[in-house]
Amino acid sequence: MPFLSGAPPFRPENPVFAIILGNTLLSTVPGVSGAGMSPEKTVLTPVLDSELITHGEIRSRKWKPNTPTGCPTPAVITRAMMVLLGMEPLFVNAGLTTRPVVPCLDVYGEPGKDPREGDAVPRARELFARGEQVGRFLSRSADLLLLGECVPGGTTTALCVLRGLGIPASVSSSFVNNPVALKEAICARVQERIRAEDAGDPLDVIRIGGDPMLAVAAGMVSAFKGETVLAGGTQMLAVAAVLRGLGKKVPSVVTTVFVRDDPTAGFAATAATIGTPVYYVDPDFATIGHEGLARYCMGEVKEGIGAGGAMFLARIMGKSEAEIRDRLLTTVSGY
């Protein structure tokens, strides 16, 4: 397998790597999200991961950047690539339960609520507009917007939104065993609410069953004037589907081969339905010489907080596969 499938659009002169942080209270439902040591603690992951990427360590809490099984957080991959490129991502706070410990471009949203109970993102339309403002602002200097996200539980809200837009999607998971039945049960309740309202507008679908990241991401991409590449798995397909539903240009998506190879996700088929060009990054973790990273090949974690996009960026900015893999191994071994 090549490291990067498909020819990237161009080598950017001034890329901005923005990572949207958000919460949905769905991640606290036991079994929904593997992005944290316990269901209640999943909500902290965006704040801790952004701290790790910025400082190379977690200072604010006692916390090991691993899953309970010893798999390194994808934030370590993003961190390694930022160090390699000598750059820093721009974190965007779309709506978090806890206060970040690094500067974020904050749109002053709220965490997404449980969409089974009522509207998940009551201010979806306003958050979209604030995302547009951010996109316009970034257009002044950047020629590429690489957009990642960190929303524990976000594959479930992505499923609700994709289905709500009429796309027969399934979604990936950070668990080895995707809790498909639980996600489908949640999704079924949300589809009832969408049908009850006869909601067709993508921003209404986000309001009813999405999360704040989806609204902000769609707004940012919508207003950004340069090239956009969405960095993530099925959650970013939901963003692409929202943009298509709004009649906007559909951006490409970059993700890891671990998402592509998740049989429960149907990533390639959904991308084709939406009409999203896709790049896959294959860091060949099976041969990299690190047990935790090798677990990615066995279906754990797979992707997150722009990890696939960060490796993609390093490659299109001219770093060799060897440089990228060396840096990954050095960085991950340090934790």
Added chain:
Amino acid sequence: MPFLSGAPPFRPENPVFAIILGNTLLSTVPGVSGAGMSPEKTVLTPVLDSELITHGEIRSRKWKPNTPTGCPTPAVITRAMMVLLGMEPLFVNAGLTTRPVVPCLDVYGEPGKDPREGDAVPRARELFARGEQVGRFLSRSADLLLLGECVPGGTTTALCVLRGLGIPASVSSSFVNNPVALKEAICARVQERIRAEDAGDPLDVIRIGGDPMLAVAAGMVSAFKGETVLAGGTQMLAVAAVLRGLGKKVPSVVTTVFVRDDPTAGFAATAATIGTPVYYVDPDFATIGHEGLARYCMGEVKEGIGAGGAMFLARIMGKSEAEIRDRLLTTVSGY
């Protein structure tokens, strides 16, 4: 008088105009600040002014963007210049009592406390470090950092910090009659606290008697790699003095002739003591044909939220004096 005194350093290719928003609870002390309809309401001014600059109107509250005497807020000037240049400022939230209604780069600070009672900015050192992160991030794309601020009551904290750094300064005011005696009384109490600690480090002086803007601004400038111009009056002289005290390069300051001509401020003398090069903008409001703007010449408002800097930026970006004045008149007449 020329529109702009002194030759600007260069015509930037990619300027970023950042405006730091912050609060100090000193503005709620009756008589300290004229930046609001009442002492309690002064704390809202940064949020309302940033909304006005972004959207051209205040949607979030019933509010007229004027002083009680009918003088337009300087935010209208900043708004006019942003429209003329087709750009948007980057708002930085250093620590506010209320939630902004436009996206801000948030460093997650707190409003400054009353420095007579105890430390005003307990996390000054951390906010400085977060400002440095912001400055580093902006360095990737911008060649000029024009840095404005909006901190009601901030001339009083600036006075405390300037004196704490051993500079025999006085400061300006948005009132026609500068409440010098009240400011001096507050400052005297703060100097006692500084002496009691024998605090010499500028970040300790900010901790004891400053406001969050001062810490964040100093950090941003300290880490920004391109040219920096501070946009504001005596508050920005305090930032320059902090940088000098830290052994950093002292940036230039741009302000209006209304600040220069405030006899109670002693602006030029303080700037000379600190070693700050100064640009003055003279929009000749006496002849512009608007009663409210003419009041600036009589000593009201004078400056604020980067208004002088916004006019400076328009000029160095190639707009003519006539274009600038026309746009100011059209915009101000719309309110």
